[in-house]
Amino acid sequence: MKRQLPTPVRAAARWSGDQLTDLGRALLTPVEGRAPLLFGAERAWVRWLPYLLAFAATATLLPTGTVVLAHDYGLAVAVAGALALVQSVPLLVAVTRPLIAWWVMTAGVVLGAALTANTPTGAGPWPWPVPTLLAYVFLMPALALRERGRTLLAVWLVTLFGSIAASDLHQARAGESAAVVVALSGTVLLLGWSVRGRGQAQKLLAEQEQISEAERERSTLLEERARIARELHDVVAHHMSVITVQADSAPYRITGLPPEAVEEFGTIAAAARSSLSEMRRLLGVLRSEGAAADRAPQPGLEQLGRLVETVGRAGVQAELTVTPEVAGLGELPQAVGLSVYRIVQEALANVVRHAPGARAEVRLTAVGRTLLVRVENSPGGRPGVEGAEGTGHGLVGMRERVRLLSGRLETGATPAGGFLVAAELPVNSVGESPR
Incomplete structure (x- = not known):
């Protein structure tokens, strides 16, 4: 009869097996998408930077690795060149497929360790010759910026246990290069993963701000x-x-x-x-919940003079001009009169808030059956006053009122540094249906 392990031990073993399975699956499943590193950068030179760095590293490590492997480790030049090629060229692939590049480079590292295991002790560091060590560490940022955290952990564990196994198999030949690679690769992976996480958090925050x-x-x-x-x-x-x-x-x-x-x-x-x-x-x-009904009559053109006087007490010297053409329009529909009053009120409230001390000119005229409303102010001379009385949301309310009457609204800064609000409101005779 077989003796069963205690339940906590079985649970721990099952959990460990699941974690190892997940790590192994992570090594075989690269992140979807083949876009190169930094492909979303706005500047062109930033988008080309990964290619330039990868090309520079490959162009440096390929001949250097060939010379080191042939001279220091005694490999044939052809073998040394082929081995250096396998260990350095994956850096070019890493720009778009870093996990595949890691597999190819890992195979080259294992092959190089096997070919140089019997070289003399003073030949050079083993199992990580300096060009191989640099190529491997240069690959880590590409992995950290593209792959998942679980994949990065699996890569580092493979590096750790592979270096330990190689050192145990050839204790006389092993040196400190294994510890250096484990420490450097872990540090670079951790830093790269942190930078990528921060970038993703900032991107999500920007998206949420746009949505909000x-x-x-x-x-x-x-x-x-x-x-x-x-x-x-x-x-x-x-x-x-x-x-x-x-x-x-x-x-x-x-x-x-x-x-x-x-x-x-x-x-x-x-x-x-x-x-x-x-x-x-x-x-x-x-009506909003809890809002009291406003029983005061709705204002119109007749109340514009009082409005201008009120704004004058707030520090804005305003002047109202109503040309005789406006009287030629006859009795205005109440909706038009109310919209004119609210547009002028919001425009003057913005002057009080953003340009106190300025001079404002309110001018009403008419061309045909179109009422023209123009509110222009000069630059302000004092800091703005928060909470100046308005009735709506500034330009948003103006546009909605003008759209309601099938009119047109223009707003913008003036060459003198002030601001202009100009509205054109078609006027139908009282009782006439809008077109």
């Missing part, structure tokens, strides 16, 4: 659209209320209406009241 910025912009846009919709609710509700009152009072104001007309007016009034109720529900959805 995009989400913030989307959230700002949606919030601004909801705020504009809440303001326009008052405008639409006013017109619906007028329709309801006129439809309800029509049978009393107009005599001699047939019963069909009275019934039609009643249907119109009922539909208008139902629409008002639905709009109130919509407003409840758009």
